[in-house]
Amino acid sequence: MGNLIKPYGDTIDDGIVQLSFTLPVTNGAKAKKAAEIYANNLKIEDVTIAHAEEIAEGFTYFVIFGKASVSIDYDSVKASEVSTEFYDYYEINSLIKEKINRKVNVVGASIGTDAHTVGIDAIMNMKGYDGDYGLERYPEINATNLGSQVTCEELVESALKNGSDAILVSQTVTQKDAHIRNFTELIELLEAEKIRKQFLVIAGGPRITNDLAIELGYDAGFGAGTVPSQVASYIVTCLVKE
Amino acid sequence: MGNLIKPYGDTIDDGIVQLSFTLPVTNGAKAKKAAEIYANNLKIEDVTIAHAEEIAEGFTYFVIFGKASVSIDYDSVKASEVSTEFYDYYEINSLIKEKINRKVNVVGASIGTDAHTVGIDAIMNMKGYDGDYGLERYPEINATNLGSQVTCEELVESALKNGSDAILVSQTVTQKDAHIRNFTELIELLEAEKIRKQFLVIAGGPRITNDLAIELGYDAGFGAGTVPSQVASYIVTCLVKE
Amino acid sequence: MAQIKLDQEQVKRVKNYAKDIADSVQKNVIDGNSSVSVERTVLRLYGVDGTDEEGTPYPNLIVDKLKEKDLLSKGVSKFFAASMLASKRDAMDTAELICQGNILFGEINEFSRADIESKEIELSKEALKTLDSSRIHKSKKQEKTPLPEQPFKYMIVATGNIYEDRTQAKAAVSSGADIIAVIRSTAQSLLDYVPYGATTEGFGGTFATQENFKIMRKALDEASKKKGTYVRLVNYASGLCMSEIAACAAIEDLDMLLNDSMYGILFRDINKKRTFVDQHFSRLICSRAKILINTGEDNYLTTSDAIENAYTVTSSQLINEAMGKNSLLTDEQLGLGHAFEIDPKVKNGFLFELAHAQLARQLFPDAPLKYMPPTKYKSCDIFFSQCMDSMFNLASVTTGQGIHLCGILTEAIHTPLMQDRFQSLSNVNYIFDTARDLGDEIEFKEDGVIAKRAQTVLNETEEFLKKVNDIGLMEAISEGYFAGIKRLDTGGKGLDGVFLKDSDYSNPILEMLEKEGTING
Amino acid sequence: MAQIKLDQEQVKRVKNYAKDIADSVQKNVIDGNSSVSVERTVLRLYGVDGTDEEGTPYPNLIVDKLKEKDLLSKGVSKFFAASMLASKRDAMDTAELICQGNILFGEINEFSRADIESKEIELSKEALKTLDSSRIHKSKKQEKTPLPEQPFKYMIVATGNIYEDRTQAKAAVSSGADIIAVIRSTAQSLLDYVPYGATTEGFGGTFATQENFKIMRKALDEASKKKGTYVRLVNYASGLCMSEIAACAAIEDLDMLLNDSMYGILFRDINKKRTFVDQHFSRLICSRAKILINTGEDNYLTTSDAIENAYTVTSSQLINEAMGKNSLLTDEQLGLGHAFEIDPKVKNGFLFELAHAQLARQLFPDAPLKYMPPTKYKSCDIFFSQCMDSMFNLASVTTGQGIHLCGILTEAIHTPLMQDRFQSLSNVNYIFDTARDLGDEIEFKEDGVIAKRAQTVLNETEEFLKKVNDIGLMEAISEGYFAGIKRLDTGGKGLDGVFLKDSDYSNPILEMLEKEGTING
Numbered sequence A, B: 001m002g003n004l005i006k007p008y009g010d011t012i013d014d015g016i017v018q019l020s021f022t023l024p025v026t027n028g029a030k031a032k033k034a035a036e037i038y039a040n041n042l043k044i045e046d047v048t049i050a051h052a053e054e055i056a057e058g059f060t061y062f063v064i065f066g067k068a069s070v071s072i073d074y075d076s077v078k079a080s081e082v083s084t085e086f087y088d089y090y091e092i093n094s095l096i097k098e099k100i101n102r103k104v105n106v107v108g109a110s111i112g113t114d115a116h117t118v119g120i121d122a123i124m125n126m127k128g129y130d131g132d133y134g135l136e137r138y139p140e141i142n143a144t145n146l147g148s149q150v151t152c153e154e155l156v157e158s159a160l161k162n163g164s165d166a167i168l169v170s171q172t173v174t175q176k177d178a179h180i181r182n183f184t185e186l187i188e189l190l191e192a193e194k195i196r197k198q199f200l201v202i203a204g205g206p207r208i209t210n211d212l213a214i215e216l217g218y219d220a221g222f223g224a225g226t227v228p229s230q231v232a233s234y235i236v237t238c239l240v241k242e
Numbered sequence C, D: 001m002a003q004i005k006l007d008q009e010q011v012k013r014v015k016n017y018a019k020d021i022a023d024s025v026q027k028n029v030i031d032g033n034s035s036v037s038v039e040r041t042v043l044r045l046y047g048v049d050g051t052d053e054e055g056t057p058y059p060n061l062i063v064d065k066l067k068e069k070d071l072l073s074k075g076v077s078k079f080f081a082a083s084m085l086a087s088k089r090d091a092m093d094t095a096e097l098i099c100q101g102n103i104l105f106g107e108i109n110e111f112s113r114a115d116i117e118s119k120e121i122e123l124s125k126e127a128l129k130t131l132d133s134s135r136i137h138k139s140k141k142q143e144k145t146p147l148p149e150q151p152f153k154y155m156i157v158a159t160g161n162i163y164e165d166r167t168q169a170k171a172a173v174s175s176g177a178d179i180i181a182v183i184r185s186t187a188q189s190l191l192d193y194v195p196y197g198a199t200t201e202g203f204g205g206t207f208a209t210q211e212n213f214k215i216m217r218k219a220l221d222e223a224s225k226k227k228g229t230y231v232r233l234v235n236y237a238s239g240l241c242m243s244e245i246a247a248c249a250a251i252e253d254l255d256m257l258l259n260d261s262m263y264g265i266l267f268r269d270i271n272k273k274r275t276f277v278d279q280h281f282s283r284l285i286c287s288r289a290k291i292l293i294n295t296g297e298d299n300y301l302t303t304s305d306a307i308e309n310a311y312t313v314t315s316s317q318l319i320n321e322a323m324g325k326n327s328l329l330t331d332e333q334l335g336l337g338h339a340f341e342i343d344p345k346v347k348n349g350f351l352f353e354l355a356h357a358q359l360a361r362q363l364f365p366d367a368p369l370k371y372m373p374p375t376k377y378k379s380c381d382i383f384f385s386q387c388m389d390s391m392f393n394l395a396s397v398t399t400g401q402g403i404h405l406c407g408i409l410t411e412a413i414h415t416p417l418m419q420d421r422f423q424s425l426s427n428v429n430y431i432f433d434t435a436r437d438l439g440d441e442i443e444f445k446e447d448g449v450i451a452k453r454a455q456t457v458l459n460e461t462e463e464f465l466k467k468v469n470d471i472g473l474m475e476a477i478s479e480g481y482f483a484g485i486k487r488l489d490t491g492g493k494g495l496d497g498v499f500l501k502d503s504d505y506s507n508p509i510l511e512m513l514e515k516e517g518t519i520n521g
């Protein structure tokens, strides 16, 4: 029956979870009862309505603790992670020199109306991120950072012009699924032009997971805390494999 | 179909809830996926694993936002509240004088091993709570506060001796349902001695609701933030009715 | 209040550098140029509003017509005045007639120069009256419901839907907010027109439209009454429509506008000239209508390190002040910006934050400084975020800041939910209260870490401004002095909307505003 | 560190009052009496442990036997020594033999007085060696893994199950905790015996047993190695078994014990005499084994107002100090308590908190003050609780406290979950780091609110202690001077366990401890 797990408060399998939400009701005994029933409907038992406060006319905010009644089988959880060895700056440069024997071309941008550049800059700029050099610093990589608010057309054009091996796309604004729309637009454009296979296409951003990226037709996805050498490792490993 | 409600984030019926829990697993993509699936199992969709951190070897803590997919019919929620008019200090004293025509006797205690007295003191001591005088201050009420760590036997004995109209019981420690056990013990004792009907028996404490008290066989229950005049109002209203 | 000892001579020196920098831009860039947006603003203040069937605003249509005819360099004022003489109707009707092609627009020889001029003067006087009445109206409201104690608690709403925003705003006020800012939809800065009407969809924010302003101001008037103190309304006059938005804001009695001298140039790639020209006019309007501006120094710290680049914040504040004064803003209208953005992992980071906040406080003693909360290092662990905001709140009340942007615990995750705002304000209310007079009760050690840090920033600022002044601001921006971003004179959006003023260019509103100077009361 | 100006003469006066109060209790109550618990402690230190089949500890059985025979007033030492001479076996075996009735217990005439005395001395020297080796052992461990920087981060675990506690404790250490306290099961104070063995069930906490101590100390030794600094272990020596628990704690190398001169009397209704007698012996043990004590002044503020009754905290600290010194504790062992318990709604409450914390800091400059977090006014809104704890953390690091009890955001709801502890420590770590040297960088304004508040508390303390000294501590407690609670001399639990020492009473451990004085190294 695999490996059943539940949340842990202070005893294995106690199932304790903390929950907070606002209901569009006036505070009072009925509101608290509603919050309790609501939590029950979310499969949470032994509910404590720790706090209830009317934070606006007709809106009551709750802090709740309770015991979730469900378990999941951890063995059955499948999550993809960018699966590659991770190399450091020096190893990556040597690998390129030895196994690829030419410079690797990479182009990156934050697309759509997204004006956040700090993420893509962290990966591409010289300075890098968290003590890990950015791609521009790698002598064996030609890195072109187009910045933000770049249209998909501009990005593809630049990728073709530079003979890019990899296209790096960053998205930070996720409200109303803006990132999904933008990511999809790029893949559709590449497919329409029948050049999707020509590039490694890599997605990144604080709310991006590898799973999501693959679902959207990307080769890989990187989330919060990514350092440049992880991305370079992935690119180089893929190119060496080819 | 009644009045369907859902949690409110920033748009009616968006269903947004915040959740935090710890899973007994090592952090990583699989752990995050597990947290996501777990939230799904709690009927929460569009899950954002905002934060995942390994807070002890083999334990990962998550902060999660997502959209709860269920609604409840607010019209169908039934919650009992202590149902009585609320009077103030002066009104209560006059009511007793006019309608009951004798002093009202009340005994109170924190029972079992519970050593928390601040709650029962807030209701009974002269000083009262939150600017509302305590029962000892009422000229028409004889209030006896037995303090804490009082056994059920002592409490009942004192109630009989004082000819109490009402017994006030406080419970603060709720771990391992200690309060349920203690509350139940008292009611069973009263019933065994066939004197349950002789008193108004009132429960109180930070985690007590009227619903819970009634379920346990009490006449009423008062929770966090109760002020003495509410309790006095309830007692007097009941006595006048009799 | 605890004070750091600053060399007043040095303070004078940095202020003088800033003044020289601002004066040179005023003389070389601003005074000789106008822009499509300035001209559209004139039309708006003359009373033109509304859009055609396709949703293009009349002010845009009219200015474009003139541009097509190559007459824009003379200013739209005289042509529109002539059209009004021709139509004998009010501004709105006249605008419609022009756009429907029912009036010959651009031909003015029909009327005498004097008649046109006197119509222009009449229209301009009306326009100034509008601005005056905004000022007076607000001041009256503040007699009934006075302003609360500083730091003012500034809270954002950003649902995209003005009606949901209204619900959120009221909720925020009931939790203690003193100021409501409606965050704009993503990249509205880049739109070369002001959207029209009440809007219910936006991305990351709600469009700034005159109607949205009106809806929100009305809601806040009600909220003010309930609260007993006056709740101010903020929006953004940044981007390609700075002065137009300032006009709309004045008409709808807004209280504050985000309006920074270099934000658009650096962070939105809007052309330099366009920005400086638009901005001067926008600020003249603000001055007259008593709208406070909030500047955007915080933006420097979202892309670069808050300790290393603290001097860029101070330098920008000084430039904003100097330019603001050239546009007749008073000290009380200068919500100069800064931010609590030091990495929470830095040892004694809080002491540095205090030093920065205190330096700003002392350099601009009469300005209602706008203090931004931690954002860049905000944690996705919302429980930890609360702690960072507590320290921010403490720094703010201790150093006596003016406009306090309430930090939000979910900053790193999403635009705020109703409960996020509540939690934020609980935090602020508690800290402001429990530590209300801390700043009066402590002193900063002489030559201590705090004082030394402030001095270092001031030294770096002096050095930097000297260099900027040497080559001029336009050139300094071209060379990437600010935020490490290079913006060329001929680059960026909106340059095609800038034009040299012809010798018979007229814009009597601008002239009157400049001539009449600062007006109070 | 910022300092408040205090009148050193006044400080001397309050210290003198406290000394007089303590001396009088020492002379009139402590010196002439012993208790069942003190005698059981002697047995434990002689090597007696374990229980009979019903779970009654051998020390209890043996002391009860003597009591039955009305011989307890002579002290258990000589009788047990005689039994050992009789059994020719070690202490444990002898104890078993006594309890099984296989040795005649209470008869000592079989042996010469000299033989018995020399056996007593031998046993006592062994006992002192045990205490010495605990001290030395800890000091060696602290050479390899030194103590971290102050304030030490003190974190509680309280699952009821020692094995879950171990998991929680390790988790806490990995998040930065420096000290682990295992909270005791509800009302263990009232048990007149020390439970035995590893326990897996408790209410609101885990039983204090010697085996539990051992299990946890071992886990923390491993955790210390991983962390690189020494993690201390705390338990409670309060209630009816103060000195026994101190003995168990010493044997298992515990580092700290909660041990307050009046907590049990006031808050647990334990008899006064019993408490003072037990406590003196427990503290002598702590002194020798280098166990720090933590006193319980925080308790005064859970039942009464933190501003109004601030002087009760200071007074209790002074009495704890004076009594502690009478029991040979050094300044470094005095974890005198106080607490951050002012209503968060009080304007400038934080300034008052600073004043109280600073006063304690200055009155006891060498004591590792134990600072308790907000509990009474902790909100059920856990997000708000974080803010209160942030301010508490700040007050602590700013005033240089010693032992910092980490506040828990769910304080008002339940005993902490693993994630609650993590959130608490994230908060502490951040504030301690970001504001590490704030106390060195500011000064408190002379005659400001903070200084005045400290002075007021000191004045009230002086007045109060003078009154207490006038009537004596025993009488003052009877009259409800402390916490408004009246405890009569003859009331409370455990009085039947106190007895007057007979003229030939012997307790060589106590005598040696007193005679040899404070021993360091």
Ligand code: B12
Binding pocket: A108, A113, A114, A115, A116, A117, A118, A119, A120, A122, A123, A129, A168, A169, A170, A171, A172, A173, A174, A175, A202, A203, A204, A205, A206, A207, A222, A223, A224, A225, A226, A227, A231, C183, C184, C185, C186, C187, C203, C204, C205, C267, C299, C302, C303, C375, C376, C377, C378, C410, C411, C412, C413, C414, C415, C416
């Ligand atoms: C800085 C910032 C800004 C700056 C941006 C400056 C700049 N040049 O980038 C300014 C002030 C301009 C700004 C503006 C806005 N912002 Co903003 N901003 C932020 C902030 C504070 C920090 C973001 C950041 O720099 N993170 C640091 C970097 C290093 O992290 P990162 O992006 O995650 O990158 C890492 C990984 O994700 C990964 N990665 C990222 N990209 C890529 C790409 C590839 C290929 C790979 C491999 C890896 C990778 O590697 C990086 C290093 O580890 C966040 C809040 C927060 N604390 O997160 C809000 C935030 C992102 N902004 C937000 C919003 C809404 C806006 C606005 C739309 C607000 C408005 N209405 O005006 C505007 C408009 C922006 C627009 N048009 O896009 C929201 C987004 C909400 C959402 N989930 O949709 C946030 C979360 C704030 C909030 N709570 O409201 N913002």
Ligand code: B12
Binding pocket: B108, B113, B114, B115, B116, B117, B118, B119, B120, B122, B123, B129, B168, B169, B170, B171, B172, B173, B174, B175, B202, B203, B204, B205, B206, B207, B222, B223, B224, B225, B226, B227, B231, D158, D183, D184, D185, D186, D187, D203, D204, D205, D267, D299, D302, D303, D375, D376, D377, D378, D410, D411, D412, D413, D414, D415, D416
């Ligand atoms: C003060 C306090 C103490 C003091 C108590 C002093 C005293 N004389 O009461 C001391 C320090 C002694 C103490 C000890 C312990 N405490 Co304690 N304590 C608290 C604390 C900080 C405040 C409680 C309080 O005074 N609230 C203020 C009063 C006014 O509120 P109230 O009780 O809710 O009362 C109101 C209503 O509920 C109602 N009400 C209450 N009773 C009644 C009765 C009637 C009839 C009516 C009508 C109304 C009514 O009216 C009151 C006024 O509105 C809470 C944490 C917190 N912030 O809540 C922990 C807390 C209650 N304690 C707790 C624990 C575990 C303990 C200990 C067991 C810890 C230990 N292992 O040593 C011990 C042992 C106590 C024991 N044997 O019972 C836990 C309980 C966890 C749980 N849910 O089970 C808490 C929540 C702390 C925590 N997070 O761990 N505690």
Ligand SMILES: Cc1ncc(COP(=O)(O)O)c(C=O)c1O
Binding pocket: C184, C185, C186, C187, C188, C189, C190, C236, C237, C238, C239, C258, C259, C260, C263, C268, C294, C295, C296, C299
């Ligand atoms: C001064 C200033 N103007 C404008 C904005 C945002 O407006 P937009 O997104 O339309 O550029 C900001 C954002 O932080 C700002 O600081």
Ligand SMILES: Cc1ncc(COP(=O)(O)O)c(C=O)c1O
Binding pocket: D184, D185, D186, D187, D188, D189, D190, D236, D237, D238, D239, D258, D259, D260, D263, D268, D294, D295, D296, D299
């Ligand atoms: C000094 C002291 N001893 C003991 C305790 C608790 O122990 P018990 O519950 O066993 O009385 C406390 C609790 O706060 C305390 O402060």
